[in-house]
Amino acid sequence: MSEGESWRRNADEAQEEEEEVDESGYKTVKDAVLFAIDVSKTMLQKPTPTDGKKADRDSPTSAALKCAYQLMQQRIISNPNDMMGILLFGTEKSKLHGGEDGSGTGMSYPNCYLVSDLDVPSAEDVKRLRNLVEDDFESSKLLRPTTDAVSMANVLFCANQIFTTKAPNFSSRRLFLVSDNDDPHENDKDSKSAAAVRAKDLYDLGVVIELFPIAKPGHGFDRSRFYDDIVYRSSTGEPDAPAPVSTAAKVSSSGDGISLLQSLLSSVNSKAAPRRAAFSLPLEIAPGLKIGVKGYILVKRQEPVRTCYVWVGGEKPQLAISSTTQLAEDTAKTVEKSEVRKAYKFGGETISFTPEEITQIRSFGDPTLRIIGFKPASLLPVWANTRPAYFIYPSETDFIGSTRVFSALQQKLLQDDKIGLAWFIPRRNATPTLAALVPGEEKLGDDGDQVIPPGLWIVQLPFADDIRQKPEIILTRTTDTLTDMMRIVIQQLQLPKAVYDPIKYPNPSLQWFYRILQAIALDEDVPDKAEDKTIPKYRQIDKRAGSYVVTWGNELEQTAQKLSSLRPPVKGIKRGSEDPDSAPTKRLKAVKTDSGSMTDNDMKKRYAEKSISKLTVPILKEWASSKHIPIDGKKADLIERIEEYFENK
Amino acid sequence: MANKEATIYIVDVGRNTGDTHSGRDESDLEWSLRWVWDKITTTVGTGRKTAMVGVLGLRTAATDHFLSDEGGYEHISIFHPISVLMPDVRKLREKFEPSSTNAGDAISAIILATQMITDHCKKLKYTKKIFLVTNGRGHMDADAGDIAGLAKKIQDEDIELTVLGVDFDDVEYGFKEEDKSDTKASNETILRSLTEQCNGQFGTLEEAISALGAPRVKTTRPVHSYKGPLTLGDPENYDTAMSIDVERYPRIAVAKPPSASQFVVRSGATQDSVQSSETLQEGGASDQRPDGDLAAVKNARNYQVPDEDAPGGKKDVPEDELAKGYEYGRTAVHINESERNVTELDVEPCLDIIGFVPRTNVQRYFSMSKTCMIIAQKANDKASLALSSLIHALHELDTYAIARFVNARKSKPVILLLAPEIEIEYECLIDVELPFSEDIRQYRFPPLDRVLTVSGKTITEHRNLPSKDLMQAMSDYVDAMDLSTAGKDDDGDVCEYATMDQTFSPVLHNVNQNIQWRAARGDQSLAPVLEILTRYSRPPDDLVTSATTEINTLVKRSDVKPVPPKLKGRKRNRETEKPLSGLNVEELLGREKRTKISAENAIPEFKQYIENSEDFSAIKNAADQMFNHVSSYIQHSIGDSKYGMATEVLYVVKQSMIDYEEPEIYNEHLAALKRKVLDGSLGGNRTDMWVRIRHNRLGPITKEQSKHSKYSEEEAKRFMRVSPK
Secondary structure, three states, X not given: OOHHHOHHHHHHHHHHOOOOOOOHHHHHXXXXXXXXXXXXXOOOOOOOOOOOOOOOOOOHHHHHHHHHHHHHHHHHHHOOOOEEEEEEEOEOOOEOOOOEOOOHHHHHOOOEEEEEEEEOOOHHHHHHHHHHHHOHHHHHHHOOEOOOOOOHHHHHHHHHHHHHHHOOOOOEEEEEEEEOOOOOXXXXXXXXXXXXXXXXXXXXXXXXXXXXXXXXXXXXXXXXXXXXXOOOOOOOOOOOOOOOOOOOOEEOOOOOOOOHHHHHHHHHHHOOOOOOOOEEEEEEEEOOEEEEEEEEOOEOOOOOOOOEEEEOOOOOOEEEEEEEEEEEOXXXXXXXXXXXXXXXXXXXXXXXEOHHHHHHHHOXXXXXEEEEEEEEHHHOOOOOOOOOOEEEEEOOOOEEOHHHHHHHHHHHHHHHOEEEEEEEEOOOOOOOEEEEEEEEOOEEXXXXXXXXXOEEEEEEOOOHHHEOOOOOOOOOOOOHHHHHHHHHHHHHOEOHHHOOOHHHOOOHHHHHHHHHHXXXXXXXXXXXXXXXXXXXXXXXXXXXXXXXXXXXXXXXXXXXXXXXXXOOOOOOOOOOOXXXXXXXXXXXXXXXXXXXXXXXXXXXXXXXXOOHHHOOHHHHHHHHHHOOOOOOOOHHHHHHHHHHHHHHX | OOOOEEEEEXXXXXXXXXXXXXXXXXXXXXXXXXXHHHHHHHHHHHOOOXXXXXXXXXXXXXXXXXXXXXXXXXXXXEEEEEEOOOOOHHHHHHHOOOOOOOOOOHHHHHHHHHHHHHHHHOOOOOEEEEEEEEOOOOOOOOOHHHHXXXXXXXXHOOEEEEEEEOOOOEOOOOEOOOOXXXXXXXXXXXXHHHHHHOOOEEEEHHHHXXXXXXOOOOOXXXXXXXXXXXXXXXXXXXXXXXXXXXXXXXXXXXXXXXXXXXXXXXXXXXXXXXXXXXXXXXXXXXXXXXXXXXXXXXXXXXXXXEOOOOHHHEEEEXXXXXXXXXXXXXXXXXXXXXXXXXXXXXXXXXXXEEEEEEHHHOOHHHOOOOXXXXXXXXXXXXXXXXXXXXXXXXXXXXXXXXXXXXXXXXXXOEEEEEEEEEEXXXXXXXXXXXXXXXXXXXXXXXXOOOEEOOXXXXXXXXXXXXXXXXXXXXXXXXXXXXXXXXXXXXXXXXXXXXXXXXXXXXXXXXXXXXXXXXXXXXXXXXXXXXXXXXXXXXXXXXXXXXXXXXXXXXXXXXOOEEOOHHHHOOOOOOOOOOOOOOOOHHHHHHOXXXXXXXXXXXXXXXXXHHHXXXXXXXXXXXXHHHHHHHHXXXXXXXXXXXXXXXXXXXXHHHHHHHHOOOHHHHHHHHHHHHHHHHHOOOOOOOHXXXXXXXXXXXXXXXXXXXXXXXXXXXXXXXHHOOOOO
């Protein structure tokens, strides 16, 4: 139960899809994660304090809770429709839905305490979890281990019931189990068997157990003692697949180095998103040679949630769900989907087609990835890109032997720095494109974990129709001296490790958006300054390259002057027709910003003196365009806009 | 901005244009119209208000134009005066039929067309064109003087004249018609002489028609998307910062086919007239209405919030009680109109270099957008010089720049990769967006060049890894299928195959082609797909032929076997899944054989039950119990709270019944369930549950899914309707 059956959740969407390949179907495949965190004496033990800067201060339980807290915040951003819940087990208190202890349902699952129910997290859930993480008093009330023996069978059945009732038809359901106890039923064979039976239930229900083991100091974590009876192969779709990269047991040390929290975070993060295939299709390597591949989206722009409507007529704001009915314009009668026809405006006429005809016109055959030949990678220019690449990896589901053939192809392309060219239709009725198949090497991070998986990437190429006409330019070419000076500047400013590592650059506007939203949702103070790691390190740039830039600037100034003395200023400049606002005055604008034209301060002064109107239109326009103020319209409009700019400042 | 255009097509519809020649199936007129329609519909299709078209009929039975009083202009008709749009392309269709006469003079028609253009354009700036399409089999009456005068007039008015003739001789194109009649030969001579004297064009129709196979690429005037400084360092606070005035233009923008609007048949229009799928202008009423019998479809929205007291658990809320907001998890966060922009990051426009990376360290799969290009500010020599030095330095160092880009105030910052591009007389930086940390999904996959076992060993020989033989075969195949020298250019020289400027968007052009096709014909047919649109959907034939040996070897050594379709859905062996330790959980379970399935743990118990029983009665018994649970879930559901559980159980049972080839167990139960759901016996109106069952495709198992089913696809569809019509 996993990728294979996603069809049934989005089959309808897939049928309606016709415009282009989007990820809408993919998004509706939902995920539910239940954290089950062990609360025991050893789990609550804080490491011996040390002076080390990175010293661990968290007990395993609190590290796990922090981890869950971070994951919850992260998932609100990245998977806004997915569910999450947090269950503590081994606690003195018991609570499932509703009341604590003695009352009703709680009793059937003793020593299980549901901190937040499995659901799309609400602001209250985030707040409660934060209090538990940050407020020692709050947590000390709850985090008290029971003295009774905890039945794992009971814990697993509790999880079973939570999944059955709260997320009955999610295509991905996962139980994240955090514990340091590798043998909870050491001398109790019956309890052990009962746990194995309950684990099988979970497996049959389609819930995957992800174990995050924590090694006790001097003890380690031996999966074979108990958990190998509980955990099933994670790649359920493909029983024959080799074991995936498995997480190593975490060493809970009080010493320095990577803290428990850090290592737990990194392994939880690697499981944060369930692996979902965007499509599954035959890769036709050669005429008569098909293998199976699955496509994944590993790179995609994460956007903030769209605005929605909130009903404010009641006691508390509630999300309003909109539904659309289609009406005929003339009679205002409701229109059934089957009655709708598609028509194009053409000249003054309307040319109409039946839905079947539209499908036929847009259809170019079954989904496929058909290689038509190979080229050296150098023939794939940087500009030939239209959208993020898909990642593909072999699958044995449809063709036995796919993996080895795929591997041979990937290795050959890597060795010879070649790419494949392929005809690509990702889904039924999707727009066909030509795509470059670019081989990708496996990349490991510093800690030896995989960062980029090995496989092929599908880069969808532009057609002739998509390539825009270049604007005309009048080229003034550099001199060797000038280029050499710029080379020195560039050499000073290589990024760390000479790579762009996306992980180091969180999206500033996205983070800001959710910071604010969280602050409003939790009724906190709105922060006034955003953290923005994309802003270049100006001080370093100045220190490392400043003097070389100045040298280059002086040379540029001289070369430019020599040039302008060689030819009369107006010659060679296209005026008027091409670009109305590139009047000759613009040429005077120096390359450095400390130019002779209107500076911000001058303009500000004039604004204060109310003498902006005395400036000429070209000067106003130039200044306005530098501030991205619209420059169309009359002079009065322009002045008004500039004044507005200062008013709002 | 494109110039205003005025174009007149003179179409010869003389009686003998209905004849066929040179072994074609089409008549001369039909053949001519292929070209004429393509031109007219393309112009109309652009929707340009500055492209005007007029159409003249030559050798028409009647005479209908403003010079009709003068002699020598008989049998010419204005089919369509020069105008912007063609609201009645359809009417032209009727007029383009061979007439009942052969009389009518082409030269007169050209004179008339010249007059029409002159009258229309006056002294305004226009691109003026006249096209004459004829089979040259009519009588022409013109002396050399007339021709010279007309040629002068055409030249004075700056009109471009093109004559296209059916089977006209064309040395350049290499066409010569045998046994040409004297009349036609003489006509060709006259027309050729006219075009030569007025710098016009003269050609054979075949050439023009053969050019129709190449799709036209629409050019868009470059418009800048950013204008401002490209900086290195902070010019506000450091006097060591670099700043170059640049402009940014789109380099790639995916061209989309025109979008269709939604319509329904106007009430009152008969359903039959529509089902025949005509262009819908055929009906009588359509003359008054531009949209014919179609009425636009409007969207009406209504809003609901959950309310436990309301029937169905939801109540409608009026629009004026709604405010804009966002979802934070499942919490609705409402933001006042005045505070709307607090969620926007306060940033100023910039294009600011963060640092540099060697090209070889840049991974192609991080390119995540269409691309743009950055050039120096227009007419700024110094900026051009400065940018050029950056471009060349990057190029020489084989290095790319990474920059932070903000398009406008308060818009979202993105990270750009800047790559140098140097051509003869052209230089620019190409830019493409790179991902942020949130944009990367970390899925892990096993390595492809070795196998790691569960026990932690590394193996290099495995059935999932290629053998040396397979590697060699793949290598030979890839080398044999090299496209970089598989193409031929116009001179027959070897060149790259399938370059991007040779490939055309199949959907875009096929949609356009069909709109034009239907506009021109008005019938129900669809246009044939142009060969070029599917040319690159398969490897080039000659390459495949020459690589036959390599392909055969590769196929043989790959030894790929398709999985038989029947096994795909099922577990490949009937052995039950075991945990990592291999413990036989079945044995633990087996001691107390299940016969009863609990409501709480239904799905696991059902699976375990039927896995251990083979006989029909056990399977039937299990399914019976499951359907009882489904009914009970629905009956006790508050609102839709337990619908999810019910659908999940249905899904599991349906899959099992397909696997066990017992479709009718499921189908019979489903029919009983339908009755109960719809007759109100499961706790009130549960129609929405049925809608959900339909939506989740849990209808009857069909014959396609399991051969013993009684339901065809169509019957299953009908069954799922709430009230079968």
